[in-house]
Amino acid sequence: MCSNPVLSVRDLRIQIGQQLVVEGLSFDVMADERVCLLGASGSGKSFTAKAVLGLLPPNARVQGSIRLLGQEVIHTPAAQRRNETRVSMVFQDSLSALNPLVTIGSQLREPFTRHHGLSRKAAVQATMALLEAMGLPDPQRLIKRTPAELSGGQRQRVCIALAMACKTSLLVADEPTTALDVVTQAQVLRTLREHTDKTATSLLFITHDLHAAAQLCQRAVIIERGVMIESGELDTLITAPQHRFTQELVAAAHSVQPAELMGATERMPIDYLKSA
Numbered sequence: 070m071c072s073n074p075v076l077s078v079r080d081l082r083i084q085i086g087q088q089l090v091v092e093g094l095s096f097d098v099m100a101d102e103r104v105c106l107l108g109a110s111g112s113g114k115s116f117t118a119k120a121v122l123g124l125l126p127p128n129a130r131v132q133g134s135i136r137l138l139g140q141e142v143i144h145t146p147a148a149q150r151r152n153e154t155r156v157s158m159v160f161q162d163s164l165s166a167l168n169p170l171v172t173i174g175s176q177l178r179e180p181f182t183r184h185h186g187l188s189r190k191a192a193v194q195a196t197m198a199l200l201e202a203m204g205l206p207d208p209q210r211l212i213k214r215t216p217a218e219l220s221g222g223q224r225q226r227v228c229i230a231l232a233m234a235c236k237t238s239l240l241v242a243d244e245p246t247t248a249l250d251v252v253t254q255a256q257v258l259r260t261l262r263e264h265t266d267k268t269a270t271s272l273l274f275i276t277h278d279l280h281a282a283a284q285l286c287q288r289a290v291i292i293e294r295g296v297m298i299e300s301g302e303l304d305t306l307i308t309a310p311q312h313r314f315t316q317e318l319v320a321a322a323h324s325v326q327p328a329e330l331m332g333a334t335e336r337m338p339i340d341y342l343k344s345a
């Protein structure tokens with residue numbers, strides 16, 4: 070693992086109007102690493118993600134430091150960032166993330182022609198290869214459809230494909246599986262895991278779901294009301310949570326485990342959380 074972080078956040082403080090929504094948050098995401106930002110609803114996860122992406126609303130006041138590959142970007146909006154500090158993203162709502170009027174093929178072709186300078190023909194080939202790699206059936210037909218003509222899981226995998234086509238060193242995924250059923254969630258998490266592995270892309274995964282985090286990430290940063298309360302290897306956080314909120318998260322995840330797994334072994338919590 071490279072010793073320089075891909076993303077380095079220091080003393081991040083975000084204020085919206087009179088409300089302080091993130092207060093002194095610091096964490097790193099290293100090369101090839103998948104880190105989750107885990108917290109309850111309203112804890113400041115999305116504002117942190119928006120700050121990293123350069124997409125904070127105009128009324129946000131932000132302080133601290135956000136470095137991407139060593140370059141300070143905290144006050145640089147997404148549209149003004151240099152190529153090497155661009156971050157790709159996958160959002161919860163795949164329907165509004167895609168242009169409803171444009172076919173999947175045209176939307177996926179664009180990053181290949183715009184960012185990689187491919188000809189139209191080469192971009193079509195790259196698009197097809199990417200859709201196939203995402204495990205999407207019948208890419209020939211899929212590229213002719215508009216987003217509304219796909220299932221939620223297919224659409225989310227198209228969004229991941231779009232993010233991968235942008236070939237950035239960091240991908241931010243903000244609750245990408247929340248709107249999906251359990252089987253499709255597992256498919257989308259697998260796709261994210263395989264493609265970040267294959268392309269050596271670092272991932273910042275925003276979630277309130279410990280189960281999803283355990284399937285995907287090596288490390289977690291846990292926040293409560295905009296403040297980091299605990300961080301470390303996910304395995305350790307699951308087996309020996311220190312903070313009350315983390316203990317509650319782990320207990321809640323255990324309380325929904327299937328009856329046949331109850332009381333199995335001491336290592337069962339991690340095995341169970343990572344098994345889906």
Ligand SMILES: Nc1ncnc2c1ncn2[C@@H]1O[C@H](COP(=O)(O)OP(=O)(O)OP(=O)(O)O)[C@@H](O)[C@H]1O
Pocket residue numbers: 085086088090108109110111112113114115116117277
């Ligand atoms: N426009 C706004 N003005 C002021 N405060 C806001 C605004 N939008 C959100 N907030 C507050 O900012 C805090 C953090 O919101 P944020 O969306 O980052 O939380 P989150 O952890 O992503 O929650 P969720 O999991 O529900 O998406 C919340 O307490 C919320 O009430």
